[in-house]
Amino acid sequence: MTELTGLPDGVPEHLEGEGIEALYPPQAEAVERGVTEGESLVASVPTASGKTLIAELAMLAAVERGEKALYIVPLRALAGEKASAFERFERFGLSVGVSTGNYESDGERLANNDVIVATSEKVDSLVRNGAAWVDRLGCVVADEVHLVDDAHRGPTLEVTLAKLRARVEDLQTVALSATVGNADELAAWLDAELVDSDWRPIELRTGVHYGQALHLDDGTTKELPVERGESQTAAIVRDTLHDDGSTLVFVNSRRNAEGAAKRLAAVVEKELTDDQRVELASVAEEIRAVSDTETSETLASAVERGAAFHHAGLAKEHRELVEGAFRDRLVRTVCATPTLAAGVNTPARRVVVRDWQRYDGDAGGMQPLDVLEVHQMFGRAGRPGLDPYGEAVLVTDDHDGLEGLFDKYIYADPEPVRSKLAAEPALRTHVLATIATGFATTRSELLEFLDGTLYAEQTDEAGRLASVTDDVLAYLDANGFVERDDDGIRASETGHLVSRLYVDPMSAAEMIHGLREADADTTPLGFYHLVSRTPDMYELYLRSGDRETYTEILYERADEIPGSTPSEFSEGEFEDWLAALKTATLMEDWTEELDEDRIAERYGVGPGDIRGKTETAEWLLGAAERLAGELDLDCVRAVRDARKRVDYGVREELLDLAGVRGVGRKRARRLYRAGVEDRSDLRNADKATVLGALRGRRKTAESVLAAAGHPNPEMDDVAADPAAAPDAD
Ligand code: ADP
The missing domain is CATH 3.40.50.300 (P-loop containing nucleotide triphosphate hydrolases)
Structure with a gap:
């Protein structure tokens, strides 16, 4: 490990302590090619052959040079895992931050971290929201970069890398990939050295x-x-x-x-x-x-x-x-x-x-x-x-x-990785963002930026990217998201907001249209439907029998849904409308405090899916709320309440209580039953009642009371009031 230089003192010894006594051959090759000296690198190496260490060495060296490093994870679920793995280097003075949660928030909090872990969507959003620390990056790592081939999420990774590289001069790009057929093309795209190996640590x-x-x-x-x-x-x-x-x-x-x-x-x-x-x-x-x-x-x-x-x-x-x-x-x-x-x-x-x-x-x-x-x-x-x-x-x-x-x-080699950027939904989103962030102010600047993508590296059809881009510009113009004149292209106020909110412009257009039609008949179910029918929500599938069930519900409740029901004769549209209704009724069940098991059973989904759907709905309703505010519409409050109800999974009367940290939907209901109906009740509550309602859990009761601002939350000599216990009713 003596060959390692440019790292904080003690790192090689620390790695040896972890059982890494010598670099694996692909790792050694990466070091030879300058990965610890700021060289960009594509490492196309089999799974489990030590790619992560290559990235860690690059990031540690960048931090040692006084720069920041960004690690782009392929799945949100992996962000926390990777961050805790990097935390073992905190003893060398390096701090790690994870960016999760709402797309718009926490840009500045991260400014203090040396290493930031995030998904490509999150990074894209942070850039759109003007996070200044991006300019202090010295190194970006893209884990599983072969996923640029993914039709759904690939374009965001591709554009994010292109944007970071256009913005930060000489940005070291370390792209980790499974073995693919065309690692050389990836390296050419990223102006990077290439380690292309099929070495494995075990036969x-x-x-x-x-x-x-x-x-x-x-x-x-x-x-x-x-x-x-x-x-x-x-x-x-x-x-x-x-x-x-x-x-x-x-x-x-x-x-x-x-x-x-x-x-x-x-x-x-x-x-x-x-x-x-x-x-x-x-x-x-x-x-x-x-x-x-x-x-x-x-x-x-x-x-x-x-x-x-x-x-x-x-x-x-x-x-x-x-x-x-x-x-x-x-x-x-x-x-x-x-x-x-x-x-x-x-x-x-x-x-x-x-x-x-x-x-x-x-x-x-x-x-x-x-x-x-x-x-x-x-x-x-x-x-x-x-x-x-x-x-x-x-x-x-x-x-x-x-x-x-x-x-x-x-016997066969893996397929080559191909860019999916030319697909319209992807371009729609990224073209608006590129204009809104001021990356491009004219059509030709826009095309110049797109020229830095893998798509441009790979395509032989010179005119294709330009012609799809023109279609997309026309769509954005027609919906009022951009303004075009002889001087160039600018985002409108709404266009700026849409880009910062990180929604597909088509979702925004659908929501704006629906929000304008919302009236006194519109219920939370109606707003859940509105966000469920946007391209940003994966709707639930209609299973056999569902068509009849939801058609019936639709005719009973059509007034509650903003916008006009498509004709039953326009097959696809009507089906979509029903699928959105099914998704919306899941939200409604959740906000009516139905048990998660019951919901899982009723809709044939897992608990993880319920959370995924409600999180997406919460985010989209947040976007709808901002759009309604921007357009001065009366429904802002109603949208906000619908959003909070999805966030907490509660009926209206529990909104205040469920918002107290540590309470949540089930505890809020138990407290409410025991007569503690809102935050101020909780602040002044009888401790024995609270303890009873929280099933005698002292630590929980104390932290909940403290969060509500109770003057004296200690529970040491309090006995739970059995009359308040959940089994009492
Ligand atoms: P990949 O990212 O390529 O799928 P990982 O980085 O997860 O693979 O590495 C797989 C395992 O190999 C990890 O448990 C890691 O700690 C271990 N490892 C990596 N490099 C070395 C090394 N040079 N010597 C010993 N073990 C190593």
């Missing part, structure tokens, strides 16, 4: 299970018999257990993850010792303690038997418990959707890619996964230093499929 064997054997990439086969009535995956899991290993099984949906975990638990259970059962039971208890939802129970009962599932619908605490128990080798099989492959570092002896196809509505059926995705799953096989090697296996029961799988996933 990876890949293969396909077919029949009674595992066919491996080196041409050998290994007997792996499947018993009667057993699935191939079950046979592989059993075989791995006999070899004292764990298995990670990738499937294509949450429901499949849960189903497979349940079935594979039967296999694992047979191999457990009594001690293991006791330990697993205690993990299961922790899982049940997180929440009393059906998902929680399903997970706990699989974990008791040594298996688990992992998907984005799980609560964060559940995910962490599963990852921890898997790392501790208590849970021996995890069935996961691909989110686990994307970021969570939870390796296993064996990886089984059971589902290498996934349903794709746009393509109208099952489609094979990208090679890149499958390789990322493969990458989770083998724990360096613990396993002799890792093994990644695809499964087929079709003899003809065997060769096909080898050709597609084992």
